[in-house]
Amino acid sequence: MNFKHSLLAAALILAPVCTFAQTPAPAQPTINQRKADQQQRIGNGVKSGQLTARETGHIEHQEAGINKEERGMRAQDNGHLTRQDRKTINRQQNKESKRIYRDKHNARVR
Template sequence: MRLKTIVAVLFATAVSLPALAQTASTPRIDQRQANQQQRIDQGAQSGALTEKEAARLDKGQANVQKMEDKAVADGKVTAKERARIEHKQDQQSKRIAQQKHDRQQDRDHDGKKDRPARKQ
């Protein structure tokens, strides 16, 4: 009886250790994704982004997330994969800034929003 318990524990340990070792962690990428999504949401609420702009930026964020998911799928994010993801995040960040400050909501340039903010 005792031998069966020991064998079962050893087997469970042997099976679970590789699974634990394969979890790739990308906290910096995840945090940046969250920050960029927050910037998009804030821009949509304040009216700095139109609905189309916000939807387009959300789609870009989803593409970056897809890249990250693919990189993590094999259990290890290589330096090359990380660099590609970070480059895409840089591009996305630049797009967010451009779209938030393009004054599309203030067409007559009087400092007042011409269109109402996006409803959530």
């Protein structure tokens, strides 16, 4: 009987530990990675002639605005972004991603 109780106690102690040992979910791409990916897409569009100089300038201007806003957000919170800040930047990056796609596929050539 004593063995059963100690086995049960050990199982109860180890159960929560085993749940923490699970593999974490893959992390979301960081803001910096998205910036790099979008810059690469812009570069590819320029190289292939899918983006005109005007389209590229407008996209780069918008990207610079997002970067400036991010720097301001980080300055307010000692170099960190709040959850709301990340959501705001993510929305802005989504909008720019759609603009890059639209401009690359609008049949204008340089």
